[in-house]
Amino acid sequence: MTCLPTSTEKRLGLVIDLDTCVGCHACVVNCKEWNTGGYGAPLADIDAYGEEPSGAWLNRVHTFEVTPVAAPAQIVHFPKSCLHCDDAPCVTVCPTGASYKRSEDGIVLVDEDMCIGCGLCAWACPYGAREMDPVAKVMKKCTLCVDRIYNEEIPEIDRIPACVRTCPSSARHFGDFNDPESNVSILTMARGGYDLMPEMATRPVNKYLPPRPKTNPAAQGCASHSTPTVSAPGGFLGWLDAALERLG
Amino acid sequence: MHPAISVIFFTVTSGAGFGLIALTGLGFPFGGGALSVFLFCLLGGGLAVAGLIASTFHLGHPERAWRAFSQWRSSWLSREGVAAVATLSLFAIYALIWMMTGDRLLWLGLIVAAGAAYTVFATSMIYAQLKTVPQWRSRWTPAVYLAFSLASGWLLAAGFGDLPGAGIWGAVLLALAWGIKLMWWRRAADARLAGSASSPESATGLGFIGKVRLLERPHTGANYLTREMVHQIGRKHAGILRRLAVLFGAIVPLMVSATVWLTAAPEWVLLAAALSLFAGLFAERWLFFAEAEHSVSLYYGNR
Numbered sequence: 001m002t003c004l005p006t007s008t009e010k011r012l013g014l015v016i017d018l019d020t021c022v023g024c025h026a027c028v029v030n031c032k033e034w035n036t037g038g039y040g041a042p043l044a045d046i047d048a049y050g051e052e053p054s055g056a057w058l059n060r061v062h063t064f065e066v067t068p069v070a071a072p073a074q075i076v077h078f079p080k081s082c083l084h085c086d087d088a089p090c091v092t093v094c095p096t097g098a099s100y101k102r103s104e105d106g107i108v109l110v111d112e113d114m115c116i117g118c119g120l121c122a123w124a125c126p127y128g129a130r131e132m133d134p135v136a137k138v139m140k141k142c143t144l145c146v147d148r149i150y151n152e153e154i155p156e157i158d159r160i161p162a163c164v165r166t167c168p169s170s171a172r173h174f175g176d177f178n179d180p181e182s183n184v185s186i187l188t189m190a191r192g193g194y195d196l197m198p199e200m201a202t203r204p205v206n207k208y209l210p211p212r213p214k215t216n217p218a219a220q221g222c223a224s225h226s227t228p229t230v231s232a233p234g235g236f237l238g239w240l241d242a243a244l245e246r247l248g
Numbered sequence: 249m250h251p252a253i254s255v256i257f258f259t260v261t262s263g264a265g266f267g268l269i270a271l272t273g274l275g276f277p278f279g280g281g282a283l284s285v286f287l288f289c290l291l292g293g294g295l296a297v298a299g300l301i302a303s304t305f306h307l308g309h310p311e312r313a314w315r316a317f318s319q320w321r322s323s324w325l326s327r328e329g330v331a332a333v334a335t336l337s338l339f340a341i342y343a344l345i346w347m348m349t350g351d352r353l354l355w356l357g358l359i360v361a362a363g364a365a366y367t368v369f370a371t372s373m374i375y376a377q378l379k380t381v382p383q384w385r386s387r388w389t390p391a392v393y394l395a396f397s398l399a400s401g402w403l404l405a406a407g408f409g410d411l412p413g414a415g416i417w418g419a420v421l422l423a424l425a426w427g428i429k430l431m432w433w434r435r436a437a438d439a440r441l442a443g444s445a446s447s448p449e450s451a452t453g454l455g456f457i458g459k460v461r462l463l464e465r466p467h468t469g470a471n472y473l474t475r476e477m478v479h480q481i482g483r484k485h486a487g488i489l490r491r492l493a494v495l496f497g498a499i500v501p502l503m504v505s506a507t508v509w510l511t512a513a514p515e516w517v518l519l520a521a522a523l524s525l526f527a528g529l530f531a532e533r534w535l536f537f538a539e540a541e542h543s544v545s546l547y548y549g550n551r
Contacts, residue, residue: 002319018454028466053469060466062547064448068458075463078452080547089379095316095326114315117308120325122476123249126380126446128544131472137308194453197543199445200379208453 002094004087008106011177012144013084013205014164015184015193019212021171023061023077027163031059031081031142034162039147040112044135056131058082058142059163071216079172081163082129082142083196083204084108090121090130090141098139105176106205107146112138126200149174177205249381250479251537254305259371260400260529262299262332263393264522266364267401268292269339273360275352278409282347288408289343292401293336300332324377328370335363368397375536380543382444383436384536392432395425396532400525403501407519415518419505422525426498429532441541451546462549478545482538489531497528 035058036043045055059081067073084101088108091099098114099121101107110121110130115138122130122139130141145161148154158165164172175184184207187193193207233241269292272278278288304310317333319326339360346352372393375384399421406414448462449455501521508517 002322054471056472057466062462062466063464064452064454065461065463066454066457066459067461071458074457076452076454092322093325093374093377095319095323095329096312097315097319114312115309116312116315118306118316118325119308119476120374122472123542124378124380126543127451128473128477128547132308132476134472196453197446197450199450200543210453210456 002091002097002099004091004101005103005106008086008101008103009178010105011084011086011205012105012107012149012175013177013184013207014081014144014161015173015175015187015207015209016079017171017173017187017191017209018076018078019171019191019209020169021061021077021079022169023063023075024168025061026166026168027079027172028057028059028061030162030166032057034145034148035140035143038145039143040110040140041133041136041138043140044133046134054134056133056140058129058131058140071214074211074214076211079163080127080129081206082108082144083127083202083206084142084144086203086205087201089124089126089200089202093120093124095120107144108141109143109146110139110141112136115139126197126202144174177207249537249540249542250476251482251534252306254302256530256533256537258299258303259393259533260299260526261295261302262371263368263397263529264400264404264526265292265295265297265299266332266335266368267397267399268404269296269335269401270361270364270398271401271405273339273342273357273364275354275357276405276409277411278405282350285343285347289339289346291404291408293339293343296332296336324370324373328367328374331363331367331370335360335367338363365394368393381540382439382441383540386432386435386439388428388432388435391428392425395421395428396529399425400522400529403505403518403522403525407516407522409515411515413509414515415505415508415521418518418521419502419509422498422501422505426494436539441543441545444543446543446546448546451543462547465548473544474548477542478548478550479538480550482534486535486539489535493528493531493535495528496524497532500524501528 032043043056045053047053059079062078062080064076064078065073066076084106088101091101091108096114096116098111100109117132117137119132130139133140148161149159151159160174164174173184173187175182177184179185187209188207191209193209195204196208272292304313307313316326316329320330342353342356342360369390372390376386376389378384402421403418406418448460452460454460501524504521505518507513
């Protein structure tokens with residue numbers, strides 16, 4: 001049913017730390033690897049080794065340049081996957097009931113056997129979280145690794161989404177936002193986690209942690225470092241310098 | 249947005265078909281025997297059905313299209329499907345009674361007309377509901393779809409039917425529809441993504457630091473999102489397409505309608521106006537999609 005649940009028991013989601021993300025794309029690759037062999041149809045590519053490779057990915061890392069008024073520009077790597085919104089517009093527009101939000105944990109999923117591939121859900125998502133599979137012709141999206149997090153066949157340490165498990169800089173965290181004591185709730189509180197495009201009124205579950213303030217070299221009086229001063233060398237180097245000078 | 253030919257064909261043809269069905273239900277005067285009634289009703293139903301079938305061509309799984317009738321409680325696309333099938337079924341009964349007995353049941357016709365209008369409204373709401381496309385999200389969008397549906401249906405009905413002076417009313421309805429479309433274009437020019445509440449700063453949440461600019465896309469190649477929603481090639485000839493839309497959609501049919509009225513030419517000449525309007529509406533619908541800007545563009549350095 002594509003009507004949204006009024007509330008969900010858990011609100012599982014991710015915290016993404018833009019301060020520590022190094023833009024290595026390991027989460028992108030591990031997401032693709034896991035989801036091409038897990039839940040639903042494989043996550044296909046077209047012309048993967050050819051001139052114009054293209055395919056469905058559930059997680060992509062964009063890179064932005066942010067320029068403050070009076071400081072050097074900084075680079076922010078920006079991983080983006082489904083935000084599992086409380087008011088998910090992708091779910092309500094679905095004509096078949098293939099898209100749904102689970103009342104037990106808030107995960108937004110697609111039943112691929114019911115999806116007609118009309119693409120309207122992707123139009124309704126402000127964030128570009130949904131991509132059509134070029135081979136299976138059904139809509140693909142982040143499942144929050146629903147086939148890992150409850151999977152008792154794999155070691156407990158692996159029962160988190162593939163992107164979180166693989167992140168080498170701990171920029172991704174997984175937990176229940178309904179639990180005020182959870183790691184994600186505490187991180188969001190402590191670091192001022194925010195929503196993407198709040199003006200779209202989608203109420204995303206996933207939160208982003210802002211980059212910590214950078215020290216401004218100019219304000220610290222360190223500008224002189226940019227023009228190295230050359231003083232005359234002493235000792236062996238001084239002798240060598242003088243000897244070569246005579247030869248030249 | 250990517251202008252899919254199947255969806256453009258669907259909105260234009262179904263719009264005209266349901267316009268014709270609505271006018272038939274409202275009792276548009278039509279002489280002739282059972283066979284011509286049959287052909288007349290077949291045209292209305294046929295246009296609507298042809299459009300609906302074309303719309304399934306852009307689906308990944310057309311064989312599952314029947315599933316789209318289930319979610320009418322939340323989905324405008326589903327409502328459109330349900331309304332279209334219900335209206336066409338009732339219209340078939342209406343046409344059958346008309347052919348068999350010669351009676352046109354007014355009460356049934358009124359229900360059919362309301363159903364046809366609701367179907368076109370539901371089609372327009374598929375687009376008008378999307379917060380992600382500010383140019384579409386407007387009350388003017390349903391107004392445009394309904395007005396063009398009525399105008400194109402009227403020109404067809406007038407061409408086949410027996411309403412003296414129908415040509416001048418066709419011209420009035422067409423002028424009204426284009427008036428609404430000009431208002432839509434004017435509003436759309438002020439409803440660009442760049443002027444909306446969304447920006448690269450709100451999309452990333454990094455505006456508190458400074459100006460945000462995309463440095464690198466996630467992948468070097470194109471993807472579904474860039475092809476479908478960051479589509480810009482369709483805008484390349486926007487100026488010429490807009491002129492063609494007005495020429496074939498407004499000027500030619502208005503001149504034909506006026507000529508029919510002034511010279512008392514046979515009413516079927518209005519069908520030429522209808523055909524020209526279709527050509528103009530294809531250009532108008534192409535631009536409706538191609539010029540629309542989706543918020544996901546903000547993540548890809550485009551507008």
